[in-house]
Amino acid sequence: MYPSRQSNSNIVAQNVLNDDHKSYLLSRGINEKVAFKYGFYTASPSEAKTLIGQQLKGLAIPCYDIDKEVVAHRLRPLKNDWYSNQELKDFYLESKGELPKFLSKSKGETTEEQRINKAYFPPTLDWKKIQQKSSIDILITEGEIKALACSLHGIPTIGISGVNNIYNTIGKMREFLPELEWDCDEEFRSSYWQGRNVGLCFDSDIVSKWQVQRALCQLAKEIKARGGKPFMILLPTEANGEKNGLDDFLVKHGGEALERLIQQFKILQKSKSPILAWDNEEKQYSLQNLEPIASIKGLMAWSCLKDSLVHREGYGWYEWDNKKWKLVSESKVMGLLQNFRYSNEWLNLNDKTVFEDFKGGLSKSEVEFNRSNILGFNNGYLNTDTNEFLPHDKSYYVTSILPFDYNPKATCESWLNFLNQSLGNDTQKIEYARAWMRWILTPKNNNKFPIEATLWIVGQQGTGKGTFLNILSNLVGEENYGVFTPEAITDTNMLFGLVDKKLAINQDVTGFISNIGVYNRICSNELVNVWNKYHNQFATRLNTVTVLAMNKPLSFSGNGSEGLKRRLHVLTFDRPPENPDYDLSEKLESELSGIFSWVWGLSLTDTKQKLKWRDTRATSEIYESQLTELLFLRETFPDGCGHITPSDLYQQFAEWCKNNGYGVSNSQNFYLSLKKIDGVVGDRTRNERFYIIPPMGDYHDESFKNAETFTITGRDGCDGCDTPPVTGSNPYTAGGVTGVTGLTQKFSGQKEKNNFDSKNSLLSESKPVTLQSQQGFDPVTNPVTESKPVTPHTQQGLQPFELILSEALLQKLDTIDKDLLQIFNNAKSERNIFDGLISAWKNEVERLGKNKQWSKSEFKKKTGLDNPMDADYVQWLDFISYLRGLKVTPKPSPKKAEVKKTKKFIPKPEAPEVNLSDVLPHLEPGTGKHKRNYVCPCCEKDYLSVNPGKGYKCWNKETNCDTKEIFKGFVEILKEHNPTWQQYERDFQQWQDEINGGGANG
Structure with a gap:
């Protein structure tokens, strides 16, 4: 066994890595912890002398065999390391013309000493298990560091010391690396390579180096001879021309991108046009075409550009600028793809499939962008949920940042x-x-x-x-x-x-x-x-x-x-x-x-x-002064108008808009807008429709008036608030206001409107009434009757019965009849108030001889509310006062039969035919997905389809517009725009005048 560093007495036992070597390994995906664990260290010149026989400082790289034993070392001297032996540096420059990247021990005399080329098995994996299981794919690459980087990503990879270093010369014989023989004596196979997919992956500049291509083909031949199935993996070169090795690619683009490339090139090898092709006659591999098919081109482009580009569905392309994703044009993306094509020496990028595969791989849905808890700044991201400040990170897909640094201690x-x-x-x-x-x-x-x-x-x-x-x-x-x-x-x-x-x-x-x-x-x-x-x-x-x-x-x-x-x-x-x-x-x-x-x-x-x-006062002034229909009525009818036909009113409106530079809405929208202006009444007789317009000079929108009545006692500057004003950065914490009158229920503290069944609302004995003024709760003497108490709501708790009277209600109580005021004076609960109001309402309806349905209909006309229980006290009192102002209409006495005089006969004008081709030019076209449709005059949605030769239909399923109503809308449009129909209107009006004047029979 080759002596390990720890067992050699001439070498210091403590592993050390200098800064240059740490940076070098980190740039290749190996951090300091991993480097120490697997035996990398900075070798001094004396240590290098022991390891490789040359006295030169450098990074010592241990070589492991399949049993995880260190069998050799290689030295990687960096630029600064060569200064430790200037003489050796000069020797290589003079003899070789360049400095070698790696140095190994020279050959010896024995057979083992002549086997200087070794296969490297990264010790991160159990190679014995991998060897015995041929279903596991294996990569072979050049260099120990690249093999270790791949294995750290879970991809089994064997490293060789150079593309041509798959053989050792023993005497005059050439021997394939014995570590890669992998012979076995099993009955069904003679080698562990048999049936195994083996990916051969060298640096991306292989496309321009024929020597490396030849070496790869020779390695593939040796693998095939042992039963393996070799295939080539072509790494992409970066768009800026920077080449990639396996370690570079993993650091820049990650293990997922590499695994996708491996799978696609393995599939390509099984196709009819593989890159690595076997010649049965020559018994040799050759590289047929180093420009891959379109789908793999798209994948290679995706793998290199995925960290700088993303496609947002519906919006387009974004580019990462190290702080945020910035929207860019598609032409810029195509420019980057062209640069990528030139760097990889491809002849063609016109295939649409390349771009579509590239785009598909980079597409992200809209919901992945701009998370609601991330706020970007020049110096990082703020997580607004946790208040944690984070570095810029492309995975958050932030498309905008604020143009200054986040500094919570800054002042202003x-x-x-x-x-x-x-x-x-x-x-x-x-x-x-x-x-x-x-x-x-x-x-x-x-x-x-x-x-x-x-x-x-x-x-x-x-x-x-x-x-x-x-x-x-x-x-x-x-x-x-x-x-x-x-x-x-x-x-x-x-x-x-x-x-x-x-x-x-x-x-x-x-x-x-x-x-x-x-x-x-x-x-x-x-x-x-x-x-x-x-x-x-x-x-x-x-x-x-x-x-x-x-x-x-x-x-x-x-x-x-x-x-x-x-x-x-x-x-x-x-x-x-x-x-x-x-x-x-x-x-x-x-x-x-x-x-x-x-x-x-x-x-x-x-x-x-x-x-x-x-600020409802300012808001209401602006709203009322700029609503075109309301502004028109104010200027044209300051004193009101008792009778005007719709067509005349719209014609005046259109002329007024033109003279004042306003856009003119169509007649249907104009009539709809009039319905929403309080007091403007549309009515009709047997013969015609008309509008009654009240005096508009002093008109004010009641919805703003109601909101303005809310005040907070004991505070300044709070008039005209919709909700309790707040100061400072703390919320207003006063309790909810219950029983608020003269105020829309939206701004009340109650959850349910007009709750009559509160058990705490009964009063054991009566006390004098205290009415709320805007300055605070002060006793108010009412001129109509003596007051009895209504106790205000306090934050400390609820009194037996509470009632806060708004300014609007105070003013109303000053003017109403004594019996209605008595309802409030005698009230012991809200139920008492509403019982009294309902009784007064019912009495007036009976006096008028009307029914309940008529009463509800009238109430809706006056207040706009479907349910009277949604109204506030002021609206109830207003309506009861309105009913009391109505007089009972006496029943007409029977008239004596009169002898009719003979009158001249005037025929009724015949209405022109409704032609759809005349209507079409005046229909408003639809938008979006309904752009082939028109806006229906009935529901005002773009669901109307019209075919002059066949008919028309509104497809709005929510309204199910009746064709008769749509037809009436067409007639109104023709009356507004078509000269024939306009003449008919004039003739019809003249005929009606003659009939109503009594001078003729129709």
């Missing part, structure tokens, strides 16, 4: 001073802005947003609005925001540009929101159609938050405006600085890390709570 004094000046030291407003910044920066999953909102920032120049937006943009970074244009909201290519952007922003937006429905879906992160130009169109969630800044608010159509009403948030800047700081922008940009730390100090739970609040 200038930023806080700016907010205090710009927002008038209004703590509530500052915390509101902070919550919006926190929501924008929060990583989001691919679901509907829990916060469905859009922020409009309104303010004149010089009030701080621009500075706030600049910092917001700088916080997310230039690559993480996109410009959002509401007028182009149906441009699917523009929407694709907003995918995964933290912020969709426009710092000076003007114009008209052309499609309010799409805008609402973006705010809620619902599916919208996007188009990756020159690729495909598909539906996805943008995962972006919209922030629009404006001097003048955007206008929008009423169709879908209810969705915008609940999503719209407004932040106003209206305080110009007294002493402007012209260096403020630079100061704030230097505080980005501190601004982030300040924003991130607000938890996501607190953020959701704070964004329930909104």
